[in-house]
Amino acid sequence: MPKDHGIGAAQKRREDVRFLTGAGQYTDDINVYGQTYCAFLRSDVAHGRIVSIDTSDAEAMPGVVRIFTGKDFEGVGGLPCGWQVTDKHGEPMKEPGHPVLAQGKVRHVGDPFAAVVAETLEEARNAAEAIVYDIEELPAVVDMKAALAPGATKVHDDLPDNLCYDWQFGSDQADVDKAFAEAAHVTTLELVNNRLVANPMEPRVALGEYSRANDESTLYTTSQNPHVIRLLMGAFVLGIPEHKLRVVAPDVGGGFGTKIFHYAEEAFVTFASRQINRPVKWTSTRSEAFMSDAHGRDHVTKIELALDADNNFTGLRTDTLANMGAYLSTFSSSIPTWLHGTLMAGNYKTPAVQVNVKAVFTNTVPVDAYRGAGRPEATFQLERLVDKAARELGVDPITLRRQNFITEFPYTTPVAVQYDTGNYIATMDKLEEMIDRAGFAARRAESAKNGKLRGLGVNCYIEACGIAPSNLVGQLGARAGLYDAATVRVNATGTISVMVGAHSHGQGHETAFPQVVAEMLGIDESMIDIVHGDSSKIPFGMGTYGSRSLAVCGSAMVRATEKIINKAKKIASHLLEASEADIELKDGQFTVAGTDKSVAWGDVTLAAYVPHNYPLEEIEPGLEETAFYDPSNFTYPSGAYACEVELDPETGKVEILNFAAADDFGNVVNPMIVEGQVHGGIAQGIGQAMLESCVYDENGQLLSASYMDYAMPRAEDVPFFKVDHSCVTPCTHNPLGVKGCGEAGAIGSPPAVVNAVLDALNSGGFDVAHIDMPVSPHRVWKAMHG
Amino acid sequence: MYSFEIETPTSLADALSALGQDEAQALGGGQTLIPSLKARLASPAVLVSLAKIDEIKGITAGDGTVTIGGGTTHAAVAAGVAGSYPALAALAGNIGDPAVRNRGTIGGSLANNDPAACYPAAVLASGATIVTNTREIAADDYFQGMFTTALEEGEIVTAVTFPIPEKAAYLKFEQPASRFALVGVFVAKYPDGVRVAVTGASESGVFRWTEAEAALSADFSVAALDGLSLPAEGMMGDLHGSGAYRAHLVAVMTKRAVTAAG
Numbered sequence A: 001m002p003k004d005h006g007i008g009a010a011q012k013r014r015e016d017v018r019f020l021t022g023a024g025q026y027t028d029d030i031n032v033y034g035q036t037y038c039a040f041l042r043s044d045v046a047h048g049r050i051v052s053i054d055t056s057d058a059e060a061m062p063g064v065v066r067i068f069t070g071k072d073f074e075g076v077g078g079l080p081c082g083w084q085v086t087d088k089h090g091e092p093m094k095e096p097g098h099p100v101l102a103q104g105k106v107r108h109v110g111d112p113f114a115a116v117v118a119e120t121l122e123e124a125r126n127a128a129e130a131i132v133y134d135i136e137e138l139p140a141v142v143d144m145k146a147a148l149a150p151g152a153t154k155v156h157d158d159l160p161d162n163l164c165y166d167w168q169f170g171s172d173q174a175d176v177d178k179a180f181a182e183a184a185h186v187t188t189l190e191l192v193n194n195r196l197v198a199n200p201m202e203p204r205v206a207l208g209e210y211s212r213a214n215d216e217s218t219l220y221t222t223s224q225n226p227h228v229i230r231l232l233m234g235a236f237v238l239g240i241p242e243h244k245l246r247v248v249a250p251d252v253g254g255g256f257g258t259k260i261f262h263y264a265e266e267a268f269v270t271f272a273s274r275q276i277n278r279p280v281k282w283t284s285t286r287s288e289a290f291m292s293d294a295h296g297r298d299h300v301t302k303i304e305l306a307l308d309a310d311n312n313f314t315g316l317r318t319d320t321l322a323n324m325g326a327y328l329s330t331f332s333s334s335i336p337t338w339l340h341g342t343l344m345a346g347n348y349k350t351p352a353v354q355v356n357v358k359a360v361f362t363n364t365v366p367v368d369a370y371r372g373a374g375r376p377e378a379t380f381q382l383e384r385l386v387d388k389a390a391r392e393l394g395v396d397p398i399t400l401r402r403q404n405f406i407t408e409f410p411y412t413t414p415v416a417v418q419y420d421t422g423n424y425i426a427t428m429d430k431l432e433e434m435i436d437r438a439g440f441a442a443r444r445a446e447s448a449k450n451g452k453l454r455g456l457g458v459n460c461y462i463e464a465c466g467i468a469p470s471n472l473v474g475q476l477g478a479r480a481g482l483y484d485a486a487t488v489r490v491n492a493t494g495t496i497s498v499m500v501g502a503h504s505h506g507q508g509h510e511t512a513f514p515q516v517v518a519e520m521l522g523i524d525e526s527m528i529d530i531v532h533g534d535s536s537k538i539p540f541g542m543g544t545y546g547s548r549s550l551a552v553c554g555s556a557m558v559r560a561t562e563k564i565i566n567k568a569k570k571i572a573s574h575l576l577e578a579s580e581a582d583i584e585l586k587d588g589q590f591t592v593a594g595t596d597k598s599v600a601w602g603d604v605t606l607a608a609y610v611p612h613n614y615p616l617e618e619i620e621p622g623l624e625e626t627a628f629y630d631p632s633n634f635t636y637p638s639g640a641y642a643c644e645v646e647l648d649p650e651t652g653k654v655e656i657l658n659f660a661a662a663d664d665f666g667n668v669v670n671p672m673i674v675e676g677q678v679h680g681g682i683a684q685g686i687g688q689a690m691l692e693s694c695v696y697d698e699n700g701q702l703l704s705a706s707y708m709d710y711a712m713p714r715a716e717d718v719p720f721f722k723v724d725h726s727c728v729t730p731c732t733h734n735p736l737g738v739k740g741c742g743e744a745g746a747i748g749s750p751p752a753v754v755n756a757v758l759d760a761l762n763s764g765g766f767d768v769a770h771i772d773m774p775v776s777p778h779r780v781w782k783a784m785h786g
Numbered sequence B: 001m002y003s004f005e006i007e008t009p010t011s012l013a014d015a016l017s018a019l020g021q022d023e024a025q026a027l028g029g030g031q032t033l034i035p036s037l038k039a040r041l042a043s044p045a046v047l048v049s050l051a052k053i054d055e056i057k058g059i060t061a062g063d064g065t066v067t068i069g070g071g072t073t074h075a076a077v078a079a080g081v082a083g084s085y086p087a088l089a090a091l092a093g094n095i096g097d098p099a100v101r102n103r104g105t106i107g108g109s110l111a112n113n114d115p116a117a118c119y120p121a122a123v124l125a126s127g128a129t130i131v132t133n134t135r136e137i138a139a140d141d142y143f144q145g146m147f148t149t150a151l152e153e154g155e156i157v158t159a160v161t162f163p164i165p166e167k168a169a170y171l172k173f174e175q176p177a178s179r180f181a182l183v184g185v186f187v188a189k190y191p192d193g194v195r196v197a198v199t200g201a202s203e204s205g206v207f208r209w210t211e212a213e214a215a216l217s218a219d220f221s222v223a224a225l226d227g228l229s230l231p232a233e234g235m236m237g238d239l240h241g242s243g244a245y246r247a248h249l250v251a252v253m254t255k256r257a258v259t260a261a262g
C-alpha cells in the first residue's frame, strides 16, 4: 500500500486549488491606495553614448508625476554582484558599475535610461515616448571571440579588454599535460551552449510603497528569495536599513532562476516611491521580459578527453567562453565557475580534470542562472564528448560510460567536490530496463520502412544541489551565507504555521513541507501550513534556487521541529508526571513508555499556551522554535537519461518518441511532486535542445524578441515521459537524506536529445559529428547536406 | 496600446460609413491587429469591428463552389467546409490555436496577407475570387507581395468564392516558434489543370509554382515532380531557415501534398 500520509505520500498539491481556480495572489494582483504606474524608456541600440535626455515635453504630458533619469541615481549604489570570482592570477574579477538607470552609456538593447511615473500606465507610456533624447550609437560587440580580440569595442570604457576574469580550476597542469601526452586517443569537441530566455509564465512585476508614518518601505516583487533582495537592495543599492525594508514575494508564476536576481526595476520602484511618497508599480510586458530578464547559458566551449588504450578516461580539459552580457547580474560570475567547473568530472573517475573559463562582457542582456545554472553546461559538454569518443572508438556509448563510472563513495573529484553517495550503475541499469534497448533494432527497422531514421541517445549526469556550506562558498567568493531557516510556530490548539526562508513558485512546498512535519509529529498535514515569501513574517532564509529548498530549508524545518518535540516532551512529562526520558511521541500521542498513560498532542500544545499546570520554573510557555541550517556539503543527485527520436531525412525534422529518466534523488518526500519537477525540467531541456535560442544580430539587435521567433516547447513537442526515482542512495549529511530534484530534468536531457539525433543521422550514413542546439530542422538538414 | 474609439456596426453599410472617418480601421478577429496595437505599432483613431455583421459571415454552397463570408472565423470554416472542401477545412483547422481560430477571420487573414499565412495559399491555388464591397478580384490579381493586396483603403473583404477542386491538399511545415508556415504548399486539381500555391517561402509573398503546375497537370503524381526544384534566390532567409532550405522544402511539401491529395 502506498503511503497516503507523511514522507513518501503522493499527495496532491494543495496550492494547485488556488492556482487552477484563479485565486492565486500574484504581485500584479496587488494594488495599493494611491498607486502610480511606471514605464521605462529602454535603449533600442545595443551600445550608445547618452548625449542628452530632455524630459521637459514629457513632463508636461497628462498624468505625469515625475520622470527619472540616471542622474537621479547618482547618489545611490549600483546593482551588486553577489559573488566575487578570483582569476587564475589571483586577481579579483572586473566589476563594472551597473546603475539602476543607465548613466553615460547604454550597453544593451533594453538597457533602461529613463523612467516615467504617472497616474496610469498609458500615460506613463505616452510620456516615455515623448522624452527627447540623443543617443550616439557606438559599434556593438556581440560575439565573445570578437569581444576579446585586440582593439575590440569596449563595453565598459574603463575595462581594457571586455574580460571579466580568466579562471582556471582543477588538476595540476603537469598532470593534465601528461594525460594528454600519453593518451592512446584524444576526442575533441567544440560546441555552443545556446543562450536562452527563461520565459516564466508570469512576467516580472515590482511595486514599491513607502510609509512616511514609520519611514518604512515595502517592495512587492516577483522573487524567488525576498530576503536576498532585501539584503542586496537595502544594503548595497538604496541604503535602507533592514528593519525599515520589507520585501514580499507572494505567489510567483515560475522563476527558473531568472527571478533570483536583484533587478533595476525593483530598486527603481522602491526609490521612486520614497521620492514621490506614493506607491509605484511596474509590470513587465513580455517584450520587455525578452530584453530585461537575465538570460541563461551562452557558453562556447572546446573540450578534450584523453583515453588510454583500454578506453579509460585519463584526462579532461575544457576551454570555455562564458557570456556575462553587458553587466554582472547578481550571481552571474559564479555560474560558469563554481557551479560549472566543479561538476566537470561528471560521473567518471577521470584522474586529471582542468577547467578554463573566460567570462566576457558583450552588448547583450546580462546572463545569469537558469534552471540548472552551470550544471547543464557541464553535463552537455561532457556527455556529448563521451558519446563522440564512443563513436570514434567504435564502442558502445553505454559500455564506455559504465567502464569509467565512479563506483566508490565518498569520492573526491579533481575539481574539488566530494560526492558523498551515488550509484551510477544502478540508475544506468534502471534506464536500460526502461528503454527496451533490445527492441530498438526492430523499432529502427520499422522507422526505416517509413523513410525515417531512428536514433537512441543516452547520457548520465551528476549535479550539485543544496547550495551551500557557507564557509566553503565564502572562501570561493560568495558575498552571502547560504544557509536557510525555518520557524515552527505551534498554536494553542496544535495547528502549526511553519515560516520558511525557501520560496515556492511552482515547487509545491506548501504540500511537501507539511508532509515532513506531519511525519515527525504523527499529526495530519491539514493541521500544518507553510508561510513563505514575506520578509516581515519569515526568518532570514536565502530562498529557492539550485534545488536547495528541501535539502537546506527542509533541514532547518526538521531541526526546528526536533526542538518542538523536545520541548513538548518536557511538557508532556510534566502532565504525565513521568520522567522526560520515558516519553515517546507516536501518532500524535505522548506516551509513557511501557504504560498506557498518554496525553494527546493538542493537550500538550494547549498547556504550552494556557500554562495553568506547567513547569514554568523550568521552561518558558509557548511552543515556537526557529532553526538555521547550514549544510556541510552539497548534495549530488545523479541519473541516466535516454531519448529516442525519429528523424525525417527529407526535411530534417526530429520528433521525440520516447524519453526516459532514471534519477537518484535520495529520499523522496512526495513522489508526485518529484515526478512533476522532472517532467518540467525535461520539457525545458527539450526546449533548449530542439527549439529555444536567443539570437542577436551583429549589431546587437535581439532577433528572437518575441514568441514569433523564440520557440518555446509546447505539449505536442514532448512525449509521455518515463520517469523513475526508485534508485535511492540517501544523502549522507542532511537529516532527511534528500538531494533535490528541481533542475535534474533540465540538466540531464539536452545531451540525450542531441546524442539521439546524431545516432539517427549516423545510422542513415550521414557522418555528422556534432550539431549545436537547438537541433532545428534547418540545422539538421544543413548538417546532412554539408 | 494607444487609446481609440470602437464601433460595432451590424450592417455592412454602417461599417462602410464608419470606416469613412479619419484614421478608421476595420477590426476583424483582431488576431493580428490587436497584438500590433498592444505593441503600439498601429494607432487608429477608430476601430470598426466587423464581428457583429451577419451579412458577411457564414458559408454557402453554390454550383461547384463554396462561398465564405469575409467575417467567418477559421473555426467556422474548419467545421463548415469539412464536407465540401476538406483540404480547406483542414487548413483552417490548423491555423494557430482554438482561441485564434474562434476569433480570426478569413477576411482579416487575406487583408493582412502575411507572407507566412495559410489562407493565401488556398485562395491562390483554388483560383478563388475575393469579393469586396465594391468589386470582385481574381486571386491571381489580389496578392501583390508581402502584406500587400489589391484592396483599396477602406475596402472590405465581404466574401471569398472557392471553386471546389477534384482533389486538393495543404501541407504546412511549421516555423518552430510562430507555427505559421515556414513553407506551406497547397495543391488543387481541377478538370482544367492543377494549381500549386506556395506560402511562407518567397520574399514576394504567396506565389504559384508554375513548373510544378505544368508537370502535375500532365501527370498528377509524385513522380511527375521528380527533378523539379526552385532556386534559392528570392526565398526568405531568417533564423528558422535559409532561402535554400525553404526552396528545398517547397519541393518536398509539394510532393507530400500530391500524395495527401490522393
Ligand SMILES: Cc1cc2nc3c(=O)[nH]c(=O)nc-3n(C[C@H](O)[C@H](O)[C@H](O)COP(=O)(O)OP(=O)(O)OC[C@H]3O[C@@H](n4cnc5c(N)ncnc54)[C@H](O)[C@@H]3O)c2cc1C
Residues within 6 Å of the ligand: B025, B026, B027, B028, B029, B030, B031, B032, B033, B034, B050, B070, B071, B094, B095, B096, B097, B100, B103, B104, B105, B106, B107, B108, B109, B111, B112, B114, B116, B117, B118, B119, B155, B156, B157, B158, B178, B179, B180, B181
Ligand atoms: C497565436 C497566433 C497564431 C496564428 N497562427 C496562424 C497560422 O498558423 N496561419 C495563419 O495563416 N495565420 C495565423 N495567425 C493569424 C490569424 O489567422 C489571424 O486571424 C489573421 O491573420 C487575421 O485575421 P483577423 O480576422 O484576426 O484580422 P485582424 O487582426 O482583425 O485584422 C488584420 C488586418 O486586416 C484588416 N481586416 C480585417 N478584416 C477585414 C476584412 N473583412 N476586410 C478588409 N480588411 C480587413 C484589418 O483592418 C487589419 O489591417 C495566427 C495568429 C495568432 C495570434
